[in-house]
Amino acid sequence: MIRLLLVRHGLTQWNEEKRYLGNTDIPLNKIGKQQAIALAHALREEHFEQIYSSTLQRALDTAAVIKANRKISLITDPRLREINFGVFEGLTFSEAKTQYPTMLSAWLDNYDQPPDEGELFSSLTERVCSFLGDLKMIEAPQTKLIVSHGGCLREIIRLLLGQPRERHWSFQFDLASISEVHVYDNYSTILRINDTQHLREV
Numbered sequence: 231m232i233r234l235l236l237v238r239h240g241l242t243q244w245n246e247e248k249r250y251l252g253n254t255d256i257p258l259n260k261i262g263k264q265q266a267i268a269l270a271h272a273l274r275e276e277h278f279e280q281i282y283s284s285t286l287q288r289a290l291d292t293a294a295v296i297k298a299n300r301k302i303s304l305i306t307d308p309r310l311r312e313i314n315f316g317v318f319e320g321l322t323f324s325e326a327k328t329q330y331p332t333m334l335s336a337w338l339d340n341y342d343q344p345p346d347e348g349e350l351f352s353s354l355t356e357r358v359c360s361f362l363g364d365l366k367m368i369e370a371p372q373t374k375l376i377v378s379h380g381g382c383l384r385e386i387i388r389l390l391l392g393q394p395r396e397r398h399w400s401f402q403f404d405l406a407s408i409s410e411v412h413v414y415d416n417y418s419t420i421l422r423i424n425d426t427q428h429l430r431e432v
Contacts (some may be wrong), residue, residue: 232365233373235278236383236409237296239289240265245405249322252315252348257287264432265406266295272408272428278302278373282361284310284382292406293377309357312379316348355395358385366413387411390418406432 240262244251258266273296281304283293290306297304318326318334326334326345336343341351365374376386383403390411393400402424403409410421 231371232368232413233278233371234365234386234411234413235273235276235373235375236386236403236411237269237273237292237375237377238380238383238403238405238407239284239286239292239377240269240406242288244320247322249320250315250318250326252312252319253286254319255287258291261432262288262292262405263295265429266292268428268432269406269408270296270298273375276373276375278375280305281375281377282307282310283377284308284312284379286311286379289377289379293375296375296377307361309361310376310378310382313351313354313381314344314347314349316345318345318348351395354381354385355389358382358389362386362389383409387420387423391420392417 240258242251242256242262243259244254244256246259269292280302281293281297283290283304283306285306285308289310293304317330321329330345333345337345344350380403384398384401387401387409388398390413404424404426406426406429408425408428409423412419412421
């Protein structure tokens with residue numbers, strides 16, 4: 231059995247402004263840094279062999295705070311990046327609807343019709359599948375911490391549970407949340423999902 235601790239990165243300015251963030255490399259803001267510290271405190275008693283992080287700064291900075299002085303490796307992996315929203319990045323939903331109404335409508339109808347310069351949903355699925363395939367080759371039992379993004383974490387859970395693509399939006403991962411999944415040879419079990427109790431004082 232492989233135990234996965236799934237963490238979403240802390241708050242950024244664009245998260246606060248509800249802008250499409252995707253692959254734009256925005257750092258944590260002041261609250262996001264406080265959330266990362268709260269995550270580190272909540273995970274202080276946890277033992278994990280490695281930390282895997284998206285290469286984007288908001289995730290990597292969150293992971294670095296959690297790692298602190300632990301004598302373990304922090305492995306960056308571009309497969310854990312958020313989906314690329316193309317020309318929508320930096321826009322709010324309202325702004326995207328005003329500037330690119332036809333493109334937004336097509337994308338919401340079929341996520342494999344992405345906005346210009348954006349990423350196919352199937353591409354997100356492929357890279358998450360590839361990452362999970364590598365994880366499953368690890369000699370169990372081990373615990374791994376993964377720091378990533380909402381879209382990527384939803385796809386991790388969906389694929390581990392063997393759910394159809396339409397269920398991608400059935401899972402919620404708030405900023406700086408902690409989730410836990412146990413991965414066995416033929417099935418996976420969710421122990422907790424979207425835990426944000428540690429953020430009460432932030």
